[in-house]
Amino acid sequence: MIPAARADGESVLPGPAVAAAPVERTRLFGHARYVLTQDPVTAASFTLFLLLLLAALIGPSVVPYEPLASDTAQALQPPNAAHWFGTDQLGRDILSRVVVAARLDMAIAVFSVALVFVLGGVAGVAAGFFGGWTDRIVGRLADTIMAFPLFVLALGIVAALGNSVTNIVLATAIVNFPLYARVARAEALVRRNAGYVQAARLTGNGELRVVLTTVLPNILPIMAVQMSLTMGYAILNAAGLSFVGLGVRPPTPEWGIMVAEGAATIMSGEWWVALFPGLALMLAVFCFNLLGDGLRDIVDPQRRT
Amino acid sequence: MLRLTLSRLGTAVPSLVGVVIVTFLLTRVLPGDPATYFAGPVASKEAIAAIQHQLGLDQPLWVQFGRYVGDLAHGNLGTSLTTGQPVLTELANRLPASAELTLLSLLLAVAVAVPLGLAAALRQGSWVDHLCRVVTTAGVSLPVFFTGLLTVYVFYFVLGWAPAPLGRLDSFLSEPPRVTGFLLIDSLWAFDGATFRAALSQLVLPAVTLAVFALAPLARMTRAAMLAALASEFVRTARASGLTGRTVVLTYAFRNAMLPVLTTLGMVFSFLLGANVLVEKVFAWPGIGSYAVEALIASDFAPVQGFVLTMAVLYILLNLLIDLLYGLIDPRMKAAA
């Protein structure tokens, strides 16, 4: 949501802009272990992330009911022994749907982030590396996107292109593009004349190859922090779009649309329809946000907030 | 200062142009024909064609764009098909509602986040620090419409503490004479205590919902800025000079930490102004956010274009304001300029 790169002071506070040199493997793992043991909250979020990943991978095979199987006789049952999370308006088991939805939501999160990293990363690095017109064009593009109220832009894109998962991912990527472009550009500016980049050039690699093989992978750790935050944003964005009717198509289980549909029944007292997917969503986004903190501590403790 | 203003405005012009073009294209690419929608269910082909002609939709795209830009130059933002009113009038009427809500929630967020961030910075690594992080992150982890509905359910429906979410003011009270459009200010201006209290009570739930969202970045920023300030040279000097802890923290560290927080504040404000579309829907708030979303879903171009343009202009002005304030507060900036 909020571009945390500015919120945590990275580009605002005066201070040396030190390029984090690639850390040796063993030192990285040792440091990671240290961070995890020191900070229980970070450790908890890592565990949660692994759990989510597990749910996404094997979830559909272990759930008690078919997520799409409706049983209208059992509609809107509160949580009970047969249905731990209760059932929804069509009698579908909410627990199964929540677990299976993890796959789609994680997919939305991961693909959005991958797409925006590639688009924004490449554009930003190119802008920082080559300067001149590339820099100007990318800058203008980023400024134009940033001048839009972001949710409305996402809404407009999905409304224009149709509400499918692909378009939701695309809209999220476009909306987050300026942030990634900016960070990538800043990093590229710093590394433009670093030793290993010069070396790559000297050995005859074309400029583009240099960018893709040396600069881009090295900014990945820096961006990793932002990427985990964007994962959370991607899921929340999908939920907001569903509330307005432009989310994923029914009857696909996805946390956002389940919350949006359940929102209508809160007033009539069927709180479980919205609460459980809402909790799952909250836990996932929560986990991603805290994960970002943890990653930052591991990668570059100097910049921790 | 004037030079700064002008140069900032200058760099903003290309963005504005970009926004105008992108909005125009986006609304024209929206599927669904507003002419068919508004001609109504029983429309004949002639009726649909008539509305299309009225909207200028039968012209080629670049002609439509030319018309649009021409209208803009005259301050004409078009007419909304869903409400039948000129867009500019409606935006002017509705902007204070959104602005009042956003400002109040920002105030609330600052009131909670800044002390929290301060405490977290002073007791770094302790349970206060962790609590601050957990609480603020939790606030930002729920979809905003869900938080809104939950607050309505708990505080209005179950507990009855909050008044009915009927909008800005109870139906049986009348609005005070319009000075700024902000009900709180206008009712005070007219010495109308009852209306003030009523307007404030209607504002509480939606403002809290939005504030919960703005807590995280503000608290984080305060904490980060405080930590940086506390670790800096001048604070060390102040401590070494024997000043009391309180003086050091509040007078020196805090004041300097406020600068980056101010920047964040501006950003959060513009983000909230755009993001409160969902809150407005839940609380029946007659603001520009709900206006734009309803229009977008009905493929009603003019309000969407007007809304986006307004937001873009506001965003640019806001950033300008922040830069100027920054310059005023931080003498170093002024010296540099």
Next chain:
Amino acid sequence: MDRRTFLATSTAALAAPALSAQRAEAQSPTRAETLLLVQEYGPNSMDMQGLGSSQPVNGVALNCYDRLVRFKTVPLPDGKGKTFTLNQLEPELAESWQEASDGMSVTFKLRDAKFHSGRPVTARDVKWSLDRAVSIGGFATTQMNAGSMEKPEQFVAVDDKTFRIDFIRKDKLLMPDLGVTIPFVFDSELALKNAGGDPWAKEWLKNNVAGSGGYKVESWKPGTETIYVRNEEWACGAKPAMRRIIARDIPSAATRRALLERGDADVSFGLPPKDFKDLAEAGKVQVVGVPVPNGIWYVALNTATGPFTDPRVRQAVAWAIPYEKMMQVALYGRGVPMWGAAGGPTVAWPQPFPYDTNLEKARALVQQVAPGGFSTSVLFDSGQSTIAEPMAVLLKESLAPLGINVELNKVPGANFRGELNKKTAPIVINRFAGWLDWPDYFFFWNYHGNNSVFNVASYQNKTMDKEIDAARFAPDQADYDTAVKSFVKLAEEDVPFIPVAQPLHDVAMQKSIGGYQFWPCREPDFRAFTKS
């Protein structure tokens, strides 16, 4: 300005205002004389005849304007309010009327009534208004044409208080068509004075009411609320009990329900059927449900292209639909079943079709035509998704065992009509409700080969057209009945449309509210409400 001064002045606190005695501007009428109605959205115009006017504008036309005649009101079967009957008309602006001996014209005598402006209502105003209705285009003209009122020449202002309509052809729908909401009477002088050159004063009438009806519009804030105030001089009926009506726009249905349950709103409608079922069961507020005249939720199958061109496949779908489930899950019982009829077709409309849920028959039919199954999609309006979506999901489920794979295609309102116009969707779930409750009227819009936008199934059948036309202009009752029964039978066999249920138009009110009156335009009649 230096830094210190700036900071000092900016942090100066607001002077605490002297909060003097409350400006208790008692909003004129007391709470007991005011009705608070909460609706999803308000009117986008004050002129129902204008192009692009939304559903709530019907309410403005109903309450602020008068017509020549109105339908006779009859009590509802459960006694909770009143509805109307199409078969009898009552005087409104017209005191009495007389059909000519040759049966080709009707003459009305107008009563002494005054517009809100104070001017008396004359036959010239009636002529101007009806001329406008048939000339302005769009929905108004189409509705007038349905009653064979097509040309301004048909309307004659004989003198100030006498008005005549000449018929083009004999049409039993003409008189009832005068009782629907659309042919209302404008204050033509006031309109023309402010018209700015437009013969129909479209711009001015869009933003202003120039009527003689029971209520005037006190204030109209689009997107927030509309406030109506009683016309103390209303001549066409008993003086309304409610002095003031506040219609607030509250987009969220959940919020509207909460307001009703806590007693903070008096009346609401347009809630999901589940809310009405819950409210009716809880008993804290009263719920009145009137079957929507001529209204049907249906599943339409494209007869022109795609997998459903063979009537056997369509019949298979008709046997496969889980009707009872749909009624419970999508409508929560707030409807009248349109399946499982025994005995042949009748003359009533809507009437149930003979199909029921029978998977064996369905499977047998599919095997004949498409034993390998096929993939298709179902289109529905996201604006109607509260009901249409569960129906679509249940349809998908019930067709899956037959080898028919259905994908759901939910489309926003603005696009939905466009999609319908394209006539390419294989399955559509939609709802139709015409004002005039006659089967030939319904069939004319939905089944006729003139292929209107409502003929969602693109159904073309010369026999059907012949029967529909025969019914519309049948010289006597016996011929009419025969024609109707034959086209209904044809519809049941060919089944391009599968009716599922006739929806109820539900309204929820506090127990203190009485006098509910239902009209074809489905907007509440403020003139009849009482509050105890």
